[in-house]
Amino acid sequence: MTTAVNICIAGGGTGGHVMPALALADAAREAWPEMKISFIGAERGLEARLLPERGEEVLLLSMHAVQGAGMFQKLRVLFWELPRAIQKVRKQWKSNPPQLVVGVGGYASVTGVLAALISRIPVMLYEQNAVPGLVNRKLACFCKKIMLGFADAARWLPAGKNIITGNIIREDIVKVNWQSHTPPRLLVLGGSQGAAFLNETIPVACEQLKKQGKLFQVTHIAGNSDTSIQQVTDAYKDAGIKADVLGFCSDMPDFYSSGDLMIARSGAMTVGETAICGMPSIFVPLPHAADHHQFYNAKASADTGAAIIFEQQDCSASKLAKQIENLLFDIPRLTDMSRAAKTVAPTHAKEKQLEALQALLPVAEIMV
Secondary structure: OOOOOEEEEEOOOOHHHHHHHHHHHHHHHHHOOOOEEEEEEEOOOOHHHHHHHOOOEEEEEOOOOOOOOOHHHHHHHHHHHHHHHHHHHHHHHOOOOOOEEEEOOOHHHHHHHHHHHHOOOOEEEEEOOOOOOHHHHHHHHHOOEEEEOOHHHHHHOOOOOEEEOOOOOOHHHHOOOOOOOOOOEEEEEOOOOOHHHHHHHHHHHHHHHHHOOOOOEEEEEOOOOHHHHHHHHHHHHHHOOOEEEEOOOOOHHHHHHOOOEEEEOOOHHHHHHHHHHOOOEEEOOOOOOHHHHHHHHHHHHHOOOOEEEOOHHHOOHHHHHHHHHHHHOOHHHHHHHHHHHHHOOOOOHHHHHHHHHHOOOOOOOOOO
């Protein structure tokens, strides 16, 4: 590369947007070390803490979401916050505009993409979920290409623009391969937004199995709340179940490699990680996720037999206990589920995303 290429990644809000954006940035820097990458995010989003901690260049905007908001807030965003935010972005770009803007979803993505379109900068969208979010659906017709984490998302978007890449999974997680353990271990992963229901229900379900004489262990990620961690720890202790209760797991490869069956919400990255590891799973989609996208994320695995979907409204402790019993102690079935998971794993996602970037940027061959 003769001159440094500058790209901007816009969007965020939740880990489901921020972590894939960071994975894309890291892959691009590995391929093209001289590339300059900056971010646009929201002051209220996860990116406001996570990106500065990583030393990333990020422009944080003061904006509110409009989905589910009242009319006053929608009008305030449309006629006051959004124009001011676009002006702020274009001022930031005045001396060194990016050659490409990648919108990853979330309301900060709207600002970055609109600023790019006004400035005649090419736009690529990146949709992580099986059902595209409102932002990406509205902006799709204005972009050059759309990278898709799930093939099913294509039916919601303009034909001819979609590139099915999958979502990039960390290399240390890719190396994990499922195997059975004695006694078996149940993994529980609620996610930052959806831990409360699983924290309350799964210890009760496990207690019922313990009373039936079932021998098993549990690792439960309960979310970063001291109260939640203590309550879940006490629930397992009172039931006489050996359980490791964590607020946050810093070693996800070890977490995945220790388990036989996982119960989790079905965010895009969780579904991808379980598939790449071959982890048999029970997915309980977050019921208030936009457009029920977590259900459709999980469906790709469930359709192959790699996972079971349990809708939250049907997920009583007794029903969940029965489902755990049917799977956790059946090694042949778990083995079949693990093999099925591998068939939908997002292999080569990094290479495919880099190729998509390369097609729109003045860069040399990929250096990885």
